[in-house]
Amino acid sequence: MDELIARMLDATPGFADPWALLLAPLPLLMLRYGPRARAASAAMAAPESVSAMSRGAEAALAARMGATLAPWVAWLALLLALAGPRTLENAPVAPPSGRDVLLAIDLSGSMERQDFVYRGAQARRIDVTRRVAADFVRGRAGDRVGLVVFGDHAFVAAAPSFDVEAVAQALEGMTIGVAGRSTAISDGLGLALRRLDRSDAPSRVVILLSDGTNTAGMVRPQEAAALAAEMGVRVHTIALGPLARGEGSQDRNAVDDVTLAQIAHASGGAAFRVRDGEDFRAVDAALDALEPSPTDAPRIAAWRDLWPWPAALSLLAAALSLALGRAT
Incomplete structure (x- = not known):
């Protein structure tokens, strides 16, 4: 051939x-x-x-x-x-990987904080998240990718699709406040799991990113993590921000990295800690290694x-x- x-x-x-x-x-x-x-x-x-x-x-x-x-x-x-x-x-053609990936991203008010350094310049958390997440999605050819955002409540910003460019553009268009300014981690994870429950893909993955503590929602994050484990969905978590509860910080704006790590470990996923833009890039590469996109594509x-x-x-x-x- x-x-x-x-x-x-x-x-x-x-x-x-x-x-x-x-x-x-x-x-x-x-x-x-x-x-x-x-x-x-x-x-x-x-x-x-x-x-x-x-x-x-x-x-x-x-x-x-x-x-x-x-x-x-x-x-x-x-x-x-x-x-x-x-x-x-x-022309290379990426075959379907048989994997569905849902990104669940925190859009609470704290994501506006300008305490990240990205490529040598100060940047807001949301801006760095947009850029790195969009680049990550554009590299997922062959995966079916979707986007869930959460604040006070959660909603689907991009339905799972093989059109990774459309999902990347949805990521780049994320706006603080559209889902409220609180942090309903459990609602964001729960909605992602409900969408994946309809999927017949052999491999199902949620990438959950938050920079705070669960302050809203009707379900505890640990309960959502147990549901993910029961469904066979891997949840990789990203704890975003310079301060973290697991590192001894008592600041009310510190990220609850302990709960996020528990969610990841309960579902067979990996937990990541991101303090600045360079950490974010490293997480991007690590996720690519954990969930490789098809590379041996037919031509x-x-x-x-x-x-x-x-x-x-x-x-x-x-x-x-x-x-x-x-x-x-």
């Missing part, structure tokens, strides 16, 4: 509708057999020598040549575009259309023809 594809890719680029090229001599046939055009103007023509002296002989000659050639270039380029030039390319021959180039040339030549026609 690979040898066949290689031979196809070595072939000359083809056309989708080559019959359109047979129309190339049509203007000549119309000039030869069509009715002769009547004189368009009765104005007295100046002698050629006078015209050349007034406008410059070289400029006049170039304008006449351009006015003659430009319509032909426009016509032939238009036919070339209509013929549909295209070429074969060796197929796919057509790439080239018609926009001759179409653009035809448009430019037509505009030039009109301009020169008015000038002369």
Whole structure:
């Protein structure tokens, strides 16, 4: 199969509708057999020598040549575009991995804190989360990925889909406050589990990110973790922020990394601690290793259309023809 594809890719680029090229001599046939055009103007023509002296002989000659050639270039380029030039390319196709991944992300008010350093500059937690999570999702080709966000309550911001670019754009558009400003960790995890309960994928994963303590919701996080373990869903947790309860902080804004770690361990997942942007990048790489995306993807021959180039040339030549026609 690979040898066949290689031979196809070595072939000359083809056309989708080559019959359109047979129309190339049509203007000549119309000039030869069509009715002769009547004189368009009765104005007295100046002698050629006078015209050349007034406008410059070289400029006049170039304008006449351009006015003659430009319509032909426009016509032939238009036919070339209509013929549909295209070429074969060796394109990778990621097969379905058989894995559903739900991101459950905290959008509480504390995510607005500007206490992260990302690529050498101060940044808000939510901004770093958007960038790193979107990059992570774009690398999940073959996975079915969805997004749940939570604050006072939880909702599905992007339904599970193989269109990872659409989910990445949903991540980049996350806004603080749309789900309330509290932290209902259990509700966010519970909603992600309910969506995965409908899935028939052999592998189901939740990536739960929070920077606070569970302060809302009707279910305790530990109960949601037990449900995940019963369903066979791995939950990887990310405890975000410079202060953490497990590190001895009594600050009310410290992340409850202990509870998040318990959730991860109860479901067979991994717990991560993120204090700044560099930690976030390391977690991104670690998750890729724990939940690898398909890399040994088959390659197929796919057509790439080239018609926009001759179409653009035809448009430019037509505009030039009109301009020169008015000038002369």
